[in-house]
Amino acid sequence: MTETLLSSATREVVIGFDRPFVVIGERINPTGRPRLAEELRAGNFDTVVADAVAQVEAGAHMLDVNAGVPLADEPALLAEAIRRVQAVTDVPLCIDSSIVAALEAGLAAYEGKALVNSVTGEEERLESVLPLVARHGAAVVGITNDETGISEDPDVRFEVARTIVERAADHGIPREDVVIDPLVMPIGAMASAGRQVFRIVRRLREELRVNTTCGASNISFGLPNRHALNAAFLPMAIASGLTSAITSPLHPEVRAAIQAADVLMGHDAHCAAWIAAHGGEGPMQPQRGRRGGREGRRRAAAP
Amino acid sequence: MTETLLSSATREVVIGFDRPFVVIGERINPTGRPRLAEELRAGNFDTVVADAVAQVEAGAHMLDVNAGVPLADEPALLAEAIRRVQAVTDVPLCIDSSIVAALEAGLAAYEGKALVNSVTGEEERLESVLPLVARHGAAVVGITNDETGISEDPDVRFEVARTIVERAADHGIPREDVVIDPLVMPIGAMASAGRQVFRIVRRLREELRVNTTCGASNISFGLPNRHALNAAFLPMAIASGLTSAITSPLHPEVRAAIQAADVLMGHDAHCAAWIAAHGGEGPMQPQRGRRGGREGRRRAAAP
Numbered sequence: 001m002t003e004t005l006l007s008s009a010t011r012e013v014v015i016g017f018d019r020p021f022v023v024i025g026e027r028i029n030p031t032g033r034p035r036l037a038e039e040l041r042a043g044n045f046d047t048v049v050a051d052a053v054a055q056v057e058a059g060a061h062m063l064d065v066n067a068g069v070p071l072a073d074e075p076a077l078l079a080e081a082i083r084r085v086q087a088v089t090d091v092p093l094c095i096d097s098s099i100v101a102a103l104e105a106g107l108a109a110y111e112g113k114a115l116v117n118s119v120t121g122e123e124e125r126l127e128s129v130l131p132l133v134a135r136h137g138a139a140v141v142g143i144t145n146d147e148t149g150i151s152e153d154p155d156v157r158f159e160v161a162r163t164i165v166e167r168a169a170d171h172g173i174p175r176e177d178v179v180i181d182p183l184v185m186p187i188g189a190m191a192s193a194g195r196q197v198f199r200i201v202r203r204l205r206e207e208l209r210v211n212t213t214c215g216a217s218n219i220s221f222g223l224p225n226r227h228a229l230n231a232a233f234l235p236m237a238i239a240s241g242l243t244s245a246i247t248s249p250l251h252p253e254v255r256a257a258i259q260a261a262d263v264l265m266g267h268d269a270h271c272a273a274w275i276a277a278h279g280g281e282g283p284m285q286p287q288r289g290r291r292g293g294r295e296g297r298r299r300a301a302a303p
Numbered sequence: 304m305t306e307t308l309l310s311s312a313t314r315e316v317v318i319g320f321d322r323p324f325v326v327i328g329e330r331i332n333p334t335g336r337p338r339l340a341e342e343l344r345a346g347n348f349d350t351v352v353a354d355a356v357a358q359v360e361a362g363a364h365m366l367d368v369n370a371g372v373p374l375a376d377e378p379a380l381l382a383e384a385i386r387r388v389q390a391v392t393d394v395p396l397c398i399d400s401s402i403v404a405a406l407e408a409g410l411a412a413y414e415g416k417a418l419v420n421s422v423t424g425e426e427e428r429l430e431s432v433l434p435l436v437a438r439h440g441a442a443v444v445g446i447t448n449d450e451t452g453i454s455e456d457p458d459v460r461f462e463v464a465r466t467i468v469e470r471a472a473d474h475g476i477p478r479e480d481v482v483i484d485p486l487v488m489p490i491g492a493m494a495s496a497g498r499q500v501f502r503i504v505r506r507l508r509e510e511l512r513v514n515t516t517c518g519a520s521n522i523s524f525g526l527p528n529r530h531a532l533n534a535a536f537l538p539m540a541i542a543s544g545l546t547s548a549i550t551s552p553l554h555p556e557v558r559a560a561i562q563a564a565d566v567l568m569g570h571d572a573h574c575a576a577w578i579a580a581h582g583g584e585g586p587m588q589p590q591r592g593r594r595g596g597r598e599g600r601r602r603a604a605a606p
Contacts, residue, residue, distance in 0.1 A: 187566055188574055194567035198542050219567070223574055225559070225581035232538040232563030239501050239539035256528070260535030263490055264497035264522070271491055271526055278528035 025055030075105035121146030205241035328358030378408035424449030508544035
């Protein structure tokens with residue numbers, strides 16, 4: 001059992017094998033959102049604040065905050081975005097940048113124990129990000145690519161994960177504070193992308209015993225009816241052992257799929273959250289349900 | 304790789320590890336449908352015929368046919384139901400009864416290679432059903448309970464499955480013609496019901512190398528918003544290795560979930576079936592998608 005504890009000033013969230021799935025809201029990210037990028041460049045955080053509130057209202061347990069605007073002062077923007085988000089919500093945050101100085105500024109501004117997104121298996125990243133994570137007592141997302149790129153072999157990606165976990169330990173970061181991202185490729189470009197994730201997630205859980213996260217929406221990139229694909233992908237990944245995802249809680253299909261997966265993993269005691277969200281008066285106590293019922297009736301009818 | 308070939312007079316369907324998921328329509332069953340039971344008792348097969356056509360139109364690859372009406376002549380009813388269904392559809396059928404004489408009458412009436420539903424691990428069932436299956440060159444569903452009932456321990460159910468496969472071999476029925484049903488319990492009555500199925504299905508695939516089926520809708524018995532639970536359960540079971548299910552193809556959410564699971568398992572070449580069903584002009588060829596895109600842009604912006 002591995003539990004990753006994250007916190008804000010006043011609230012804790014635990015990512016864990018025997019816990020409800022943790023949804024990390026993906027929206028606060030200017031990539032592919034030119035209007036948000038423009039706002040951030042102008043020092044306007046209105047959309048950031050609105051996205052924070054909307055995602056938490058929709059059920060996000062944590063929020064990813066990325067302020068990666070080209071040619072802007074990303075460290076200052078990220079720190080300010082974090083302050084603004086922490087002023088309006090109390091969920092723990094995921095501090096998201098590929099610029100070490102921005103991660104550092106974000107961590108300095110953050111109140112609580114953050115999840116740093118991310119380190120890779122690249123030597124230079126390991127040695128620049130991990131000391132920072134250790135100094136702040138944070139947790140870190142480890143992405144399973146290295147200098148050679150992203151392997152299409154899930155077992156190679158697993159070995160990158162092992163390297164990250166071992167190197168983190170060298171820096172005093174315990175295994176439970178490393179959350180591995182197996183890298184989700186678009187299934188439209190690579191037919192094995194789903195099976196790769198399911199396989200590596202299972203190995204990460206059973207062999208490396210670490211929590212996992214991923215940019216789940218990536219799986220459906222370029223295909224029609226993306227929400228329906230995302231809504232099937234997440235339960236499949238959860239059944240394989242995935243314990244959190246950076247995704248959108250704003251789509252009802254995706255939200256219902258995650259709630260259902262919690263029920264089906266036995267992580268929604270007495271189905272209480274399901275029943276609260278979907279109506280009904282509590283589970284009936286069936287006599288073994290339909291198959292059993294049929295068998296029972298058949299036997300009664302048998303000569 | 305295990306492939307179970309079923310056929311009607313003119314069409315073949317293969318259940319297999321590297322194949323699209325096989326949907327066996329569950330509707331032709333009077334259990335819990337008193338009006339259908341009354342019709343059958345009166346020798347009226349109108350609903351049977353209508354249900355057959357509707358399920359095949361909705362995408363069922365096979366149909367389960369059950370005529371278990373208490374105190375009726377089930378062998379005669381089942382044989383006639385099979386003749387009527389084979390007259391209007393060409394999908395292979397699953398001949399469903401707990402009465403051996405009804406299975407025998409159904410097999411005698413059937414044209415093609417049927418799936419017999421079912422045998423259990425009970426000694427008396429093994430020795431009455433398996434010889435019949437062997438004589439007709441059919442395939443058989445093996446249900447993982449025995450004289451001691453249904454174990455809550457998936458590893459005990461796995462051992463019942465092993466017994467059925469071994470005994471089938473003694474009767475000359477090859478492993479690929481035994482499709483194991485791990486027994487799906489209602490999650491509202493047993494919080495571990497989902498995990499039990501995922502575990503046993505994985506073992507059945509990896510260790511016993513058999514195809515699997517289940518009465519999938521049973522998982523949501525007694526709970527609200529059943530279709531949403533079923534639509535999450537099937538992809539989770541498919542990710543664990545399930546290769547077919549007796550379920551309803553008539554609900555759009557469930558149908559979309561199964562189509563999505565085929566895409567995500569890499570069993571929908573070029574996502575062609577998905578795109579045909581859900582619109583769009585084919586997968587775009589992304590540059591590693593969102594995560595990758597973000598990384599790329601970040602690097603460009605890095606100092």
